Amino acid sequence: MIRVENVSFSYTKKVFMEDISFEVQKGEIFGFLGPSGAGKSTLQKILIGLLTGYKGSVQVDGTEVRERDNSFYEKIGIDFEFPSLYEKLTARENLQFFASLYENRGKEAREKRMEELLEQVGLLRDADKKVSDFSKGMKSRLNFIKALLHNPDILFLDEPTSGLDPTNSRLMKDMIITEKQKGKTIIITTHNMEDAAELCDRVAFIVEGKIKALDSPHHLIMEKGTNKLHYSYLNNGAEVTDQCLLKETGQNVQLQNLMREGKILTIHSEEPNLGDIFMEVTGRRLA
Numbered sequence: 001m002i003r004v005e006n007v008s009f010s011y012t013k014k015v016f017m018e019d020i021s022f023e024v025q026k027g028e029i030f031g032f033l034g035p036s037g038a039g040k041s042t043l044q045k046i047l048i049g050l051l052t053g054y055k056g057s058v059q060v061d062g063t064e065v066r067e068r069d070n071s072f073y074e075k076i077g078i079d080f081e082f083p084s085l086y087e088k089l090t091a092r093e094n095l096q097f098f099a100s101l102y103e104n105r106g107k108e109a110r111e112k113r114m115e116e117l118l119e120q121v122g123l124l125r126d127a128d129k130k131v132s133d134f135s136k137g138m139k140s141r142l143n144f145i146k147a148l149l150h151n152p153d154i155l156f157l158d159e160p161t162s163g164l165d166p167t168n169s170r171l172m173k174d175m176i177i178t179e180k181q182k183g184k185t186i187i188i189t190t191h192n193m194e195d196a197a198e199l200c201d202r203v204a205f206i207v208e209g210k211i212k213a214l215d216s217p218h219h220l221i222m223e224k225g226t227n228k229l230h231y232s233y234l235n236n237g238a239e240v241t242d243q244c245l246l247k248e249t250g251q252n253v254q255l256q257n258l259m260r261e262g263k264i265l266t267i268h269s270e271e272p273n274l275g276d277i278f279m280e281v282t283g284r285r286l287a
């Protein structure tokens with residue numbers, strides 16, 4: 001669905017993005033994961049045709065993005081990093097306005113879909129309130145359903161759960177999963193590694209305008225991570241904790257003695273999470 005080949009991009013004379021290549025299959029959720037300023041939003045803006053001065057090739061559903069025409073925007077939905085809504089209009093008026101910019105659905109179907117979407121994100125009761133009276137989380141939710149209005153095949157979501165409380169973040173993630181189940185292709189930008197690990201089929205680690213690793217969260221954790229074993233035992237009446245690498249438990253004489261003597265109090269393994277792997281691979285923290 002998306003093919004990016006040898007893309008480079010500069011805001012200034014200095015090259016910022018270099019040598020970016022990857023593909024996204026139809027029906028996949030693909031994540032850009034990286035710290036602030038890494039270039040996630042920049043890459044997303046290239047993919048949606050907002051930054052056309054790139055070198056290399058970016059094809060979205062067969063269209064070279066710098067040659068796009070307006071029909072390009074019928075098949076993609078965009079949830080920008082910062083909500084782009086008319087503050088003086090109500091939520092419903094905002095949706096009606098943005099829906100009117102698209103051609104691909106009849107008015108009736110659109111109205112029905114609008115009401116359904118408002119209901120799904122818990123905004124139906126506030127639909128006739130002015131957006132200026134909305135909280136940050138309410139604006140994020142409205143901005144998100146704005147991207148779904150015209151039922152696009154590809155969704156570009158920039159930090160969709162940022163600033164949301166746990167309940168609304170869950171709701172948003174469930175809606176993203178539902179879109180995937182409908183066969184939509186979804187590109188997500190995030191620095192939240194839990195969201196990335198839960199939602200994404202594959203993630204690209206992005207640091208300073210470059211892709212440092214690209215694989216499924218599971219593979220990245222299995223291949224690059226080191227699993228540890230934590231255990232505790234009694235020593236002169238006091239609990240002592242210790243740890244070793246899971247793969248080295250067979251050679252750990254102390255641990256084996258403690259086990260044989262039945263002196264272990266607690267024992268559990270610890271698998272690295274995607275944030276640990278990001279740190280290992282890039283030497284940078286995510287947030």
Ligand SMILES: Nc1ncnc2c1ncn2[C@@H]1O[C@H](COP(=O)(O)OP(=O)(O)OP(=O)(O)O)[C@@H](O)[C@H]1O
Nearest residue numbers: 011012016034035036037038039040041042043191
């Ligand atoms: N319009 C612009 N002109 C010049 N430099 C820009 C512009 N937009 C972004 N940049 C720079 O490009 C770099 C990457 O920005 P970008 O917004 O892509 O980061 P990001 O990974 O999305 O970060 P965040 O997690 O904070 O959203 C930053 O150093 C930023 O200052």
Ligand SMILES: [Mg+2]
Nearest residue numbers: 040041042081
């Ligand atoms: Mg960003």
